[in-house]
Amino acid sequence: MGRAPCCEKVGLNRGPWTNEEDQLLINYINENGHGNWRALPKKAGLLRCGKSCRLRWTNYLRPDIKRGNFTKEEEDAIIQLHQELGNKWSTIASRLAGRTDNEIKNVWHTHLKKRLDNQPEETKRQRTRKRSKKIDTSEQPVKNNSAIKDNNNDKNNDGDQEDIIMKETNSPSQSSETTSTVTSSSCTSSINDDTLEKFLDDDFWADVLSGNLSNMDANHLPQVNGIGIEEHKTYPLLPTSPVLLDLDGFEYFDPNKSQDDEMDFWCNYLARDGELQELLSNV
DNA sequence: AAAAGTATCAACCGCTCTTGA
DNA sequence: CTCAAGAGCGGTTGATACTTT
Missing domain, CATH: 1.10.10 (Arc Repressor Mutant, subunit A)
Incomplete structure (x- = not known):
């Protein structure tokens, strides 16, 4: 009618x-x-x-709206909530203080979905290439027109991007550990003996650190711990020495770190995984 | 420098849900 | 119970800024 x-x-x-x-x-x-x-x-x-x-x-x-870029924590929360709830944008928004369903929906479609999708390899490379030109350890993407458009209405944004408050704390991924940045929900924890051997092999690390990665089965890393979700990412697991990865070839590891440090880093990192820990104990 | 391509996000559309007469 | 009005939600669009060629 x-x-x-x-x-x-x-x-x-x-x-x-x-x-x-x-x-x-x-x-x-x-x-x-x-x-x-x-x-x-x-x-x-x-x-x-x-x-x-x-x-x-x-x-x-609305005065309680928090504007500005989404933090890594917020993005992770959205990904997790979307896995749980699907396209229930208003429900997701209700769990993220100060964020609107529309904003979350936009971020999902323009950013997060692409991150999770199995993108065509070419597109992924293009994006990586683009971003490689402005590698920055900052996680904040540069927003463009919104910053300009918002200048009259942004009075509610206090500029502090780290003050996300989860209205509900029932999300298991929202641990308050300082290392939570890397606790990707995409962690698959699948690792086999071959993979483990690679991580314990000096030649492997020599290849990694020298940039000679032709012998490397790069697929192993993503399988181990979910790395590979993003093209670039800082992993502040070791507070004093974050490592910047470029997954489209692992172009860059921290040049200030020695091979041993790098190896220790990864072994320590991967050892967090219970399955790997078990395997390590059998070595 | 200009054109073409891409990303972003505010706003709209149309549908469903809720409420109250 | 039925129906209409209002509110809310999710999908989509279009304008604009940015980036690449």
Whole structure:
């Protein structure tokens, strides 16, 4: 039968909101709340439909919204929650303080999904190449137009990207360990004796450190601990010596570290895995 | 420097769910 | 119980900024 539109749209503004419109909406809601979205625009003096007002408020103007780049912890949380809940963006958003369903949905489609998908190898390489030109140990992607667009409305962003507060703490992946950055949920813990031998083989590490990786079965690393989810990543497991990996060839290991240090690093790292620990004990 | 390609994100659309008469 | 209105949700689009060629 079809239902009537939420409001008469003829003569109403559409598209991006102006500062004046934002201010009208903020002022009205601050004084009166938003009991009835449909009636709100008229009362607030806005030439918008109620739906548009609600969206603008919930996704952008609400004072408790945290804007700015997603932290690694937030991204990991989204990935995990998406695995549990699917595309329940509003439910996911309800577990991430200050984030909106729309924002999470956008991040998922533009960033996280690609990270998890089995991308065509060429695309992965392209991305890696792109990023290689600006390798930085910072995990924060550079956001572009939002930073410009937001400059008038970003008053709620205090700039602290590390203050994520999980509203609920029932997520097992959200340990407070200092090493949680690497506790990828994609860890498969699959390792065999051959793989283990590689990690204990000096020649292997010589290849790794010299950049001569032709003999290396790179597939083993991702299988062991989930590395490989991203092209670049810092692994601050060892507080004094993070290692930057480029998984599209493992181009770069910390040049300041000796081969022994590097080997120790990985053995220590991999030894965290219970299965590997067991294997190590049998060596 | 310009064109083409790509990434990002605010906003919209249409559907479902909820509520109340 | 039924139905209509309002609210909410997820998918999609389009404008814009950025990057590459």
